[in-house]
Amino acid sequence: MPIINLKDVSRLYGFGDATTVALEDINLEINKGEFVAIMGPSGSGKSTLMNVIGLLDRPTYGAFTLHGDNVEALKDDQRAKVRRDKIGFVFQSFSLLPNMNVLENVALPLAYQGANLHHRILQARTMLERVGLGDRSYFLPTQLSGGQVQRVAIARSLINQPEIIIADEPTGNLDSIASRLVMELLADIHKMGNTILMVTHNPELTRYATRVLFMRDGMIVHDEKKSLGDISESSENTKFFEETTNEEHDIAGVSAMLTVETDQGKYVKMNPQSTKKSRKPSVKRPTKKKKYKRSKKS
Amino acid sequence: MMVDHMRMARNSIRANRFRSFLTMLGVIIGVASVVTVVGIGEGIKHQVNRQSETVTKNIISVRPGRIAERDGNGVITRINILPASIQTGSITLNDAKEIELIDGVERVVPMALVSGTVKYDNKEYGGATVIATKHDFVDTVSQKIDFGGFYGDVDKEKRVAVIGKSIAEDFFGEVVPIGKTFTFRDQEYIVRGVFEQFPIAPLTQNMNYNSTIFIPENVGYNLSGSKPQLYELLVSVKPEYDKQSVVRAIDQRIKSVHGGQEDFTVLRSDEMSILTSKTFTLVSSTTVLIAIISLLVGGIGIMNVMLVTVSERAREIGIRKAVGASNSQIKWQFLTESMVLSFWGSLSGLLVAGIVMLLLRIFTNLEPVVNLSVVIFAIIGSVVIGTVFGVAPARKAARKDPIDSLRSM
Numbered sequence: 001m002p003i004i005n006l007k008d009v010s011r012l013y014g015f016g017d018a019t020t021v022a023l024e025d026i027n028l029e030i031n032k033g034e035f036v037a038i039m040g041p042s043g044s045g046k047s048t049l050m051n052v053i054g055l056l057d058r059p060t061y062g063a064f065t066l067h068g069d070n071v072e073a074l075k076d077d078q079r080a081k082v083r084r085d086k087i088g089f090v091f092q093s094f095s096l097l098p099n100m101n102v103l104e105n106v107a108l109p110l111a112y113q114g115a116n117l118h119h120r121i122l123q124a125r126t127m128l129e130r131v132g133l134g135d136r137s138y139f140l141p142t143q144l145s146g147g148q149v150q151r152v153a154i155a156r157s158l159i160n161q162p163e164i165i166i167a168d169e170p171t172g173n174l175d176s177i178a179s180r181l182v183m184e185l186l187a188d189i190h191k192m193g194n195t196i197l198m199v200t201h202n203p204e205l206t207r208y209a210t211r212v213l214f215m216r217d218g219m220i221v222h223d224e225k226k227s228l229g230d231i232s233e234s235s236e237n238t239k240f241f242e243e244t245t246n247e248e249h250d251i252a253g254v255s256a257m258l259t260v261e262t263d264q265g266k267y268v269k270m271n272p273q274s275t276k277k278s279r280k281p282s283v284k285r286p287t288k289k290k291k292y293k294r295s296k297k298s
Numbered sequence: 299m300m301v302d303h304m305r306m307a308r309n310s311i312r313a314n315r316f317r318s319f320l321t322m323l324g325v326i327i328g329v330a331s332v333v334t335v336v337g338i339g340e341g342i343k344h345q346v347n348r349q350s351e352t353v354t355k356n357i358i359s360v361r362p363g364r365i366a367e368r369d370g371n372g373v374i375t376r377i378n379i380l381p382a383s384i385q386t387g388s389i390t391l392n393d394a395k396e397i398e399l400i401d402g403v404e405r406v407v408p409m410a411l412v413s414g415t416v417k418y419d420n421k422e423y424g425g426a427t428v429i430a431t432k433h434d435f436v437d438t439v440s441q442k443i444d445f446g447g448f449y450g451d452v453d454k455e456k457r458v459a460v461i462g463k464s465i466a467e468d469f470f471g472e473v474v475p476i477g478k479t480f481t482f483r484d485q486e487y488i489v490r491g492v493f494e495q496f497p498i499a500p501l502t503q504n505m506n507y508n509s510t511i512f513i514p515e516n517v518g519y520n521l522s523g524s525k526p527q528l529y530e531l532l533v534s535v536k537p538e539y540d541k542q543s544v545v546r547a548i549d550q551r552i553k554s555v556h557g558g559q560e561d562f563t564v565l566r567s568d569e570m571s572i573l574t575s576k577t578f579t580l581v582s583s584t585t586v587l588i589a590i591i592s593l594l595v596g597g598i599g600i601m602n603v604m605l606v607t608v609s610e611r612a613r614e615i616g617i618r619k620a621v622g623a624s625n626s627q628i629k630w631q632f633l634t635e636s637m638v639l640s641f642w643g644s645l646s647g648l649l650v651a652g653i654v655m656l657l658l659r660i661f662t663n664l665e666p667v668v669n670l671s672v673v674i675f676a677i678i679g680s681v682v683i684g685t686v687f688g689v690a691p692a693r694k695a696a697r698k699d700p701i702d703s704l705r706s707m
Contacts, residue, residue, distance in 0.1 A: 056620060056700045077624040084622020091704065097614055099309040109621040111302045156621065 002029035009062030022048040024218040040215035055079040088157025090167040095153040096141040103137040127155040147178025167198040206232040303634035321603040322643030324596025329647025331589040337666035350567040360531040362388040365563040388561040402539030410526035417481040430518020446491030460491040462508040597683035604691035616703030629696035640684025
């Protein structure tokens, strides 16, 4: 039985004409022990999918079972309980609480479980040893490097022995050395039988994954199972900064400008170098943003 | 879990020390003023009690003007603050003679104010009150003479004076100015004795005898012309008689002498403190009201800052929710924080009140005391206010959407 099962899951934001579709009819099964890398351009719905699976967000339509239990209709506090006991989060940045030391940060999920202080500290120390930061227990997050912060965040995500670890671009702000350390840590955790979902923009990192999903416009457009150690081939063909210039733009004199879509909206990127290597996308992108129609659902 | 909330509250209060201080400021000021005002009031009551227990023990005071109203049982029901010193003319030496005839009265000592300023060494001194009184004043008030002695019956017509401690120090500039002469209404007076320090009681209608110059009655009466200005008759009661019945007898006797006019007040010495506390209650109740309002404003201050904090700490709330904090756990965390803030605010307020009261003791003649029940009330009151005003921010924090919170920053 799959540990995660999404059936026709959609997530809509806004009402009426302003409705945008973040996820559209997603069907996804993830089995225990899989390391899933999710790729796709900004605004393609990766984060929303992660939030839905991590029970931070609720699907507008569709069914979501976690370990066979229906979770899409749970109340806030019940969802908090599921997050607390079954899911570990690693965010891209600022994932630690600045006022607490490393040990307290790692022990935080246990505090919400109501475990006693002694047990919490013991567990947190073990986890910190495991990520190789046992000697930084009493440091504040601001005294750590970016890579160390992410390793602490991973220690925290592991402390409640979760069934799923959700990592949203865990290496997004790291240099290649720190990023390798973090990825090897995740690979280690995966080897011990954990299920990991990771959002990434870096095709290189798919080498740690057993399965790669490509998303575009709220849909999973490509689902590839692969063996560990290989870089996903199709990822090479995906480009992440969409070139939006065309003949019209050339005439208008804005050819050097590129727009980049993020969660927050479209930005104009002034650096054309970043797209130099990009080739034609393997997946066809609809020219216009799709408006969701309610009639389609009923 | 509560312990954890407290630890977290401590962490975030420490992380923003200055802001936390500003948040607590309202509570600090409120608590400090409540405790100080009540402390001063209590202190004055103690001081007046001490005075009536030592100096004027077993004394009945007859004063001009209607200071207090009594009910049928002789219990004081109402205080008139103003008229006390205004109607100085209503008591006469004749009243004193009448009182002497009453059963149980041992002695009547009239106290007459004599107007004028004293001069010494060609310097005028405005801080002295000159009172003409009989030689047995010293026996009536049971107060020791530090140096020299009081004038006797034979000194009735002599220009001698006995002075209070403050006069000796401030006017003559020495501890024992015996034999020194000063000028009063163009006549020279010789200092015969210096009183020991009288216990002082601020805010009473009692004279401060420490800055008083006592002169023999006849000398004073001559200066006042035909009618001496009596501001008080001190009546000592024979020990075997009940004071309250003597009070009633005096009251009736003078009333009949004055033709049924109630233009005087008869008070037992122990009633002076009631008088004072009733007077002070008027002052303190308004001040306490203001202080409670400032405590409320302090609570609103906490609410404001906490509301701002909630928006500012959205990221933190998001992370906490992501790792499994339930809404009520978030709510309690923020509620605990405002409770801890108000609790520490009240403790700091108590500290401030303590310092203020200490300074008052050192630099003024007030002797404020710490009232335990007020202290407890202040602490509990602040924590209750912190809790009440912490609810809105805590609910706001609890209801925050985790995704929006995580996206901020």
